[in-house]
Amino acid sequence: MAYRHAVSVCAGVQLVLTGPFELRLHGVIATLRRAWLMVPCRRGSVEVGRSREGYGVGGISYAPPVNDSDIDGSSQRDDGYWEMLAGQAPDETGFPVRPPAGSDPQASAMPTGEPKTPRAPVHLDGDELFGELADTFGYGAFRPGQQEVIEAALSGVDCLAVMPTGSGKSLTYQLAARLIGGTTLVVSPLIALMKDQVDAAVEMGISATFINSSIEFEERSQRIARLKGGEYELVYVAPEGLGASLGSVLDEADVRLIAVDEAHCISQWGHDFRPAYRQLVHLKSRFGVPVLALTATATQRVRGDIASQLDLVDPLVVQTSFFRPNLKLHVYKKGKHGDTQIRVKDYIGKICASRRGESGIVYTLSRKSAESTAQYLRSLGIRAAAYHAGLDAETRTAVQDDFIRDETNVVCATVAFGMGIDKSNVRFVIHRDMPKSLEGYYQEIGRAGRDGLDSDCFLFYSWADVIQLERMVSVGDDESSQRRHIRRMYDHAESEACRHATIAAYFGEWIEPCGSSCDQCADLGSELHEAPTPRAAKASKERKQELPAGARDLFEELRTLRRRLAGDRQLPAYMVFNDATLREMATALPSNHDELLAINGVGAKKIETYGDEFLAAIEEWLSR
Numbered sequence: 001m002a003y004r005h006a007v008s009v010c011a012g013v014q015l016v017l018t019g020p021f022e023l024r025l026h027g028v029i030a031t032l033r034r035a036w037l038m039v040p041c042r043r044g045s046v047e048v049g050r051s052r053e054g055y056g057v058g059g060i061s062y063a064p065p066v067n068d069s070d071i072d073g074s075s076q077r078d079d080g081y082w083e084m085l086a087g088q089a090p091d092e093t094g095f096p097v098r099p100p101a102g103s104d105p106q107a108s109a110m111p112t113g114e115p116k117t118p119r120a121p122v123h124l125d126g127d128e129l130f131g132e133l134a135d136t137f138g139y140g141a142f143r144p145g146q147q148e149v150i151e152a153a154l155s156g157v158d159c160l161a162v163m164p165t166g167s168g169k170s171l172t173y174q175l176a177a178r179l180i181g182g183t184t185l186v187v188s189p190l191i192a193l194m195k196d197q198v199d200a201a202v203e204m205g206i207s208a209t210f211i212n213s214s215i216e217f218e219e220r221s222q223r224i225a226r227l228k229g230g231e232y233e234l235v236y237v238a239p240e241g242l243g244a245s246l247g248s249v250l251d252e253a254d255v256r257l258i259a260v261d262e263a264h265c266i267s268q269w270g271h272d273f274r275p276a277y278r279q280l281v282h283l284k285s286r287f288g289v290p291v292l293a294l295t296a297t298a299t300q301r302v303r304g305d306i307a308s309q310l311d312l313v314d315p316l317v318v319q320t321s322f323f324r325p326n327l328k329l330h331v332y333k334k335g336k337h338g339d340t341q342i343r344v345k346d347y348i349g350k351i352c353a354s355r356r357g358e359s360g361i362v363y364t365l366s367r368k369s370a371e372s373t374a375q376y377l378r379s380l381g382i383r384a385a386a387y388h389a390g391l392d393a394e395t396r397t398a399v400q401d402d403f404i405r406d407e408t409n410v411v412c413a414t415v416a417f418g419m420g421i422d423k424s425n426v427r428f429v430i431h432r433d434m435p436k437s438l439e440g441y442y443q444e445i446g447r448a449g450r451d452g453l454d455s456d457c458f459l460f461y462s463w464a465d466v467i468q469l470e471r472m473v474s475v476g477d478d479e480s481s482q483r484r485h486i487r488r489m490y491d492h493a494e495s496e497a498c499r500h501a502t503i504a505a506y507f508g509e510w511i512e513p514c515g516s517s518c519d520q521c522a523d524l525g526s527e528l529h530e531a532p533t534p535r536a537a538k539a540s541k542e543r544k545q546e547l548p549a550g551a552r553d554l555f556e557e558l559r560t561l562r563r564r565l566a567g568d569r570q571l572p573a574y575m576v577f578n579d580a581t582l583r584e585m586a587t588a589l590p591s592n593h594d595e596l597l598a599i600n601g602v603g604a605k606k607i608e609t610y611g612d613e614f615l616a617a618i619e620e621w622l623s624r
């Protein structure tokens with residue numbers, strides 16, 4: 001039977017096809033069963049036939065249509081999806097052309113001043129970069145992409161870094177700031193989190209502060225005076241702040257690099273558009289310094305938008321892989337799942353109970369279900385709290401702080417929660433309901449496992465979620481785009497292709513099926529299929545984290561010590577050392593400063609502040 005769909009493609013686009021299906025290209029018909037194929041195409045159409053199990057294009061498999069009359073031979077996607085994959089009407093630089101200045105009323109809100117002459121590049125001797133990396137951050141090697149980004153900043157080149165959460169984005173501008181001298185301005189969207197970002201930098205011995213509307217007048221004046229005096233290596237500001245009185249102060253400061261964090265917020269094509277980001281348009285010409293735009297998630301369209309909105313000049317685009325193998329992706333359809341009836345509430349309870357004491361986030365569609373889920377978890381003795389826009393600001397801040405400081409283990413939240421939270425030890429993320437886009441889903445699961453340790457991501461979904469999400473679609477220009485995102489997310493959940501490969505393909509990256517980190521490629525041994533007693537579930541989790549029994553006890557003791565030290569200094573525990581660093585200590589058993597310094601995540605400032613206490617704890621444990 002030859003059911004056929006024609007798919008329009010743009011010149012140069014590479015279709016990624018996932019089987020099984022029949023493919024007819026230039027008159028040749030091939031039947032592909034669970035195969036992957038990349039086809040470079042000229043403008044035209046490719047016909048994709050259907051076999052019994054479905055058919056797929058673009059890395060995303062579709063469920064077969066309900067009946068044959070749904071297949072009409074016309075294009076499955078006439079919604080611009082393929083044009084999006086191929087990029088938007090690029091100009092000669094490969095990026096879309098920005099609308100003329102003045103077409104956006106927000107764009108002129110920031111004073112432009114006289115454009116400055118670009119500063120001379122910073123020349124480094126060979127070992128300086130690595131020396132500073134080891135000294136300040138305690139790492140012996142860069143993670144992928146970091147070195148390229150830092151070197152671009154030092155040589156005065158603009159850079160667009162698309163690096164997934166957990167790949168060490170903030171290290172790039174922190175290290176560049178130290179090496180480049182003067183002050184680095186960090187534009188960050190979330191005022192509530194600036195204090196934590198600054199605390200983390202200060203813990204590493206970097207001189208940093210933030211200036212925003214939350215600060216008292218007197219304190220603000222002092223910080224501004226120190227900024228003018230060149231005392232800060234890093235200054236965090238909100239985009240709104242640049243248009244206000246702070247704007248003129250910055251002209252007097254020795255700004256040498258500008259880092260725009262969460263840069264996707266500048267694009268209305270992204271999932272987190274913030275109008276205030278449009279005020280950043282004249283940053284480049286105003287300061288005459290390199291601009292480093294950073295984001296964890298950006299489709300090609302969003303990338304182009306960031307580059308043009310920020311006026312980046314021949315930017316170096318650094319993109320590291322979207323594949324994060326330490327995120328184990330589990331997907332469950334609500335209702336029947338094979339022989340198992342999925343009752344979401346029970347399963348969330350089991351997942352959280354078997355990870356007692358560990359940090360997790362449960363995302364829900366409604367405030368009501370955030371509340372009821374949190375209440376249910378508390379009834380199981382789990383330290384859980386709800387977080388949503390219906391709570392007052394004070395409560396929200398308290399929930400966030402408690403979570404960051406490990407006082408609360410599980411936060412049940414609407415999507416309002418989590419952006420910018422740089423908490424390294426989130427061990428699981430659960431979507432109680434289907435999120436409204438694949439981009440949002442990836443952003444949310446990305447909050448797990450930032451320390452690189454294995455973390456589980458559970459997605460529960462149903463067609464009813466699609467209906468409910470479509471009811472929530474806001475009326476306006478992008479109504480059809482919102483609906484498209486919802487359907488694409490559903491396609492992803494239903495797909496039999498590798499979850500990681502599908503997500504990567506959505507962002508324009510081609511990877512092999514992951515083989516071990518998703519429920520399509522491997523048996524992840526989820527407790528949902530076992531008869532989970534807390535003991536059995538715990539055993540399976542411990543097996544996964546692979547710490548020898550003795551080391552595990554010491555690890556727990558070091559965690560206790562960390563909690564005490566963090567409490568004394570009123571810091572989140574992970575800012576002292578993250579879990580990965582403590583695990584390494586528990587296995588390497590350092591006995592002096594040099595050995596301690598060899599551990600990843602231990603820098604000079606950390607040794608000075610905490611070194612002796614951790615060495616003493618290890619020595620004491622060994623002498624028992």
Ligand SMILES: [Zn+2]
Pocket residue numbers: 497498499500501513514515516517518519520521522
């Ligand atoms: Zn996979």
